[in-house]
Amino acid sequence: MASKLKVENWDVLDWRQQPRRPFKRSFLPFDPDAVESSGGVAKVAKRRRSLGIESIEDPAGEDTTVPPLQNFRDLKDTLPEWLLQALQNQPPSPLQAQLLPIVLAGSNAVAVASDIPAGQEALSYLVMAAMQAGDQHKLSEEEPGPIALVLTATQDSAASVATCAMGLLRSSGRGGKTLRAVNLSGGGSRADKLREMTSCGSHIVIGTPKRIHDLASKYQVCLLRVTLLVLDGVDRMRSLDHLPEIRDLATWTRPERQTLLLSRAWGPELQELASELCLPGGEPAGPQRLEATGVAEFSMSLNRNDIGDVGVTHLAEGLKKQRALNSQFEGKQLACVVELDLSCNPVRDQGAQALANAAMACLGSDSVRFEALWGVEEVFLWDTGITDRGRDALQGAVASRATLAMEAALALRKSDELIEKVRVKRRRRPKALQVHGLELKDPIAEQLRSDADTELQVPMVTALGVLELS
Template identity: 25%
Template sequence: MCDDWDDNPVVVASPVETPKWCSSQNDEVWGGDPATFINSSRTRTNRGGQGGFQNRDNRWGGGGGGSRGRGGGRQSDRGGERQNWRGEGGRSEKCQELRVPSRYVGKVIGRGGSKIGELQLESGARINVTKESDGDTTLVQLFGSEEAVAKAKQLIEELTTDTIKIGGDPPQPKLEDHGVQQQEEPKEIVDWQSFLKKCEDAEKAEWSKYPEIQKQFYEEHPNVTAMTDEEVEAFREQNNNIVVDRTFKTENSKPIPKPCPEFYYAFHQYPEILEEIKKVGFEKPSPIQAQAWPVLLSGEDLIGIAQTGTGKTLAFLLPALIHIDGQLGRREDRGGPAVLVMAPTRELALQIDKEVKKYQYRGITSICIYGGGSRRDQVKVVTQGVDIVIATPGRLNDLVAAGHLDVRPVTYVVLDEADRMLDMGFEPQIRKIMYAIRPTRQTVMTSATWPPGVRRLADSYMCDPVQVYVGTLDLAATHTVTQVIQLLEDNDDVKMQALMEFARNLSPDEKVIVFCGRKARADELASELVLNGISCQTMHGDRDQSDREQALLDIADGTVQILIATDLASRGLDIDDITHVVNYDFPRNIEEYVHRVGRTGRAGKYGESISYFTRGDWGQAKELISILEEAQQYVPEELHDMAERFEKMKDRREKEGGSRGRGGGRFRGGGGRRW
């Protein structure tokens, strides 16, 4: 097997020296360069071939057999003197055979022979991969000096992970292949209870380094104390049916504080807060504020469930200001913010930040961090020190992971619009942040709905929370909005004509948000309005953050009367003087309808929503009727007919699907699935 040259080699890569092209008559030869094939010419080179792929034999070859050169271990034309592959006559050449696992042969050869060429260059040996294989292993021959062969063997062994057996016999099967069980090492028994206790002790030791959290800042006003249970219930019922309860009631649960019908009753100890409220011009607390303030000032965790535009932001903001000022030690020495507010979208985060800046209380500072804003500027502010951080979960995790923001000093956490954050897939980011904050924090969660995901989040991170919900846990639109349903043909021209007519009849003091289902549709509507001499702005995810902020400023200050938006603006957009909402495209689910409608009729004002409803929206008719009836709105008879027809169509399809049996499918002959 170990002659100087194998009669039927499989692989021999180029020798150590830099290869040159070789050619032989009427053959297509690949020599040296592993990436190129060339057609042979009739010229002959002065040097012999240095390994090539001969198309005629479809094989890797080890030497081209030139007339005078150092030809691959063949006899030269100068006589019978035997030469090795380096063309050095008279020196003995060693041959050694290896068995390489067949699955590694390609790895040894490399793409176009590149790897085997590297091995030869590094070792100085010639490597020949033969066709001899028993299925599991393949025979590889090594030629050269003893040192070169040993080096090549070492390199190949390092390249392959299986044990390589020297000689012609394949490797013996492992013991487990014969069913012989190897002796297992005894498994260590883990005392998980002890391990968990050590973790808890270590966590307590870590958090003990921080000052104790101060939570109690409430002293009940005598007039509130004097309210009887009947008066409390009457107040709650008259104020949009406030319902208060312990979400996860236990035997040790404390009594729930009574509501505060007046601002003074809640903040009589804090005249500066009362002065700031007076500057804003509010006359009395909203229902959720009246009940939430005494709960939060008492240090309780709170779940506030109410529709948009009901004052939830101020409900958690004013207690947060008092909470920050009441903590032990100087604010400059805390090493991080005391209050963290997480919001689902940058628009809502910016809106909360804007609300915070309305109330100047003892030099408390805030920053809004969100994706799309200047990261460098945000890092600069948080590293200098700030009291309140309002953030979207993505950018918040980014700054925390990078070490720019330390959330361990946080003592008051708000998850605003928690249901929307879960809908957007932020639960992992929320959990990661909450894990990094001390467990004795005070936690506030607001939501427009109470789905299982929000309940699960509350169960994980809140301590015996008080749940305050205004109205009903069932989905409902705000009662300060007149809801109008216009039944139109499912035709863009008809809808566009209706929108144009509405826009031309707007009064100078009216403002409108037009909601579309797609970003491209929003741009189309804006173009049509501008071409007809009606100025407007657009807001959707494809616009730069600066453009979106400018659009909000333009609609807020009256530069334009019409804002065309996608559902990006359906939550958290707080512009008090929006008079109308137009649902140009009816939303895909009824929850978004409720949130869109909530963009008007805010802060005690009244508004109007107009929805273009077509045949393509009939799947939403039944739920829409429930919303309209709950708010005591007019329901067109055609909408009832549409809902009935849709339900009949569903029943018919279900029956047809059941009667097809195993044939399944829409057409005869089976096929299974219905589309």
């Protein structure tokens, strides 16, 4: 039977047209009192230091980061019993104690630990892989796996991760669904590995970037259901020149996936890679592809995912980084999230403020000159916990973006150079910000937004005649 999930050519994969089902990303609901109930900021910080964790760089602030685990039973209300039993014979390592609750909360994360061999902290992400795989609909020939893709630098690391995964999943059948992990690198022929995968795929696939890239580029492995991407030992992958394959593989997996990077060292190149891979809804495409296709726009739906203020703050920070990265490419425009649906989530005023700040990150002369994308244009916030304080912050963002849109519209009408830039160089036509679901009531800002959008839609008379913006 033909697969419903298929792509004719990876080079022209358009995620806006690719069918896919929603997935649950957050299994550990945000608890605003978690730090306080664990003894306060000072006590939690002291526990982190005792674990050897030097710093936490959290866009929402270290005081909102989930406290480290004391033991795996701390997750008794989150993990199924079979998974807790698989973990009970060992205490969490220092890295697992802090990283696992962050990952289970649905966040992207980067962990740097200089003295830990690649593959030795696999539980930090395999638990989340099991949770996502267990929550999603079953694998089939029409919708094959994997759900989680784990990339390692070497075959030995892949073997270590696979051993850990198979041990963890051994009793998964007790939860009603038997989960499988397959190592596609290492011993055995390629044919044997693919037979082990079966026509339905595997829930977790492990391998080196070059091996997975080779199989995927030949359509022998389908990556369209991957919702968790892990790079374990990304510093070693860089030294082995695997970054081109990693970037390709990232574009071949769902843009709204969760991403986790583990590294023994850090630096500007890896930081840039992390920014690309962790952009919410963004596709890390290179400048050459942009030359041919222009701007890729994404709609990102995260409704009903138990995403609270911490998750939204991380998301907003990613949106700002997305725009900052775009502005570094000398006028070339990268992929961009333009619609964001956070309805039916426990988002409150802190999250609303973060979204407002992200929406206003575009304010500046480069936006009026169409040198960089503006970022998100429509936000859906039905059935959230946002009060007047959060509404006021978003209303301010709406008014600021409306003013910017009108400035851009007027500049566009007065400049043949800008018209040519939009038409020939395919700069994206700007739009103001709309917020749905909160009944924002600022008639002046709304009228300004409407006028600006109308102004930007009409034909423009220039020395060349009439140019229709499309």
